Amino acid sequence: MAELLWKRGTTLGEGGFGVVSLAATSNTIFRGVTLPSLIALKSCNFNASQSLKEEVEILLMFKHSPYIVHCFGANVSFEDNVNPYNLLLEYTSRGSLADRLQNCNSLPEFEVKKHT
Numbered sequence: 001m002a003e004l005l006w007k008r009g010t011t012l013g014e015g016g017f018g019v020v021s022l023a024a025t026s027n028t029i030f031r032g033v034t035l036p037s038l039i040a041l042k043s044c045n046f047n048a049s050q051s052l053k054e055e056v057e058i059l060l061m062f063k064h065s066p067y068i069v070h071c072f073g074a075n076v077s078f079e080d081n082v083n084p085y086n087l088l089l090e091y092t093s094r095g096s097l098a099d100r101l102q103n104c105n106s107l108p109e110f111e112v113k114k115h116t
């Protein structure tokens with residue numbers, strides 16, 4: 001079982017397969033890589049982690065892409081007597097593409113031009 005590599009913070013959101021939390025690390029080395037001081041953890045119950053296991057495989061295929069959220073890997077932690085399965089993700093502080101598209105009507109550059 002992995003040692004606790006971070007301090008889990010506020011919940012950023014929830015999707016169909018897990019809860020995403022902000023987490024603070026301190027010069028933590030995970031699989032040979034120093035993690036940023038803030039990461040996003042996408043977690044679910046280990047017993048229902050098949051979808052996240054597939055997601056991590058896909059994200060790792062794009063690990064060199066600047067257009068896809070970086071995934072540092074996955075692990076199982078032991079927190080408050082449960083064993084969440086966690087994806088360790090780059091924290092995207094400006095929100096998701098879906099968040100931005102939802103708000104796009106309020107952005108001037110997305111104003112719809114009407115043709116007459």
Ligand SMILES: Nc1ncnc2c1ncn2[C@@H]1O[C@H](COP(=O)(O)OP(=O)(O)OP(=O)(O)O)[C@@H](O)[C@H]1O
Nearest residue numbers: 012013014015016017018020040089090091092096
């Ligand atoms: N890497 C991240 N950095 C910051 N916030 C994130 C990150 N990943 C997810 N979030 C937040 O958590 C929410 C839920 O994300 P998640 O990936 O679980 O679900 P989804 O992609 O919206 O939907 P689903 O997984 O059900 O298709 C997002 O809408 C976003 O607000």
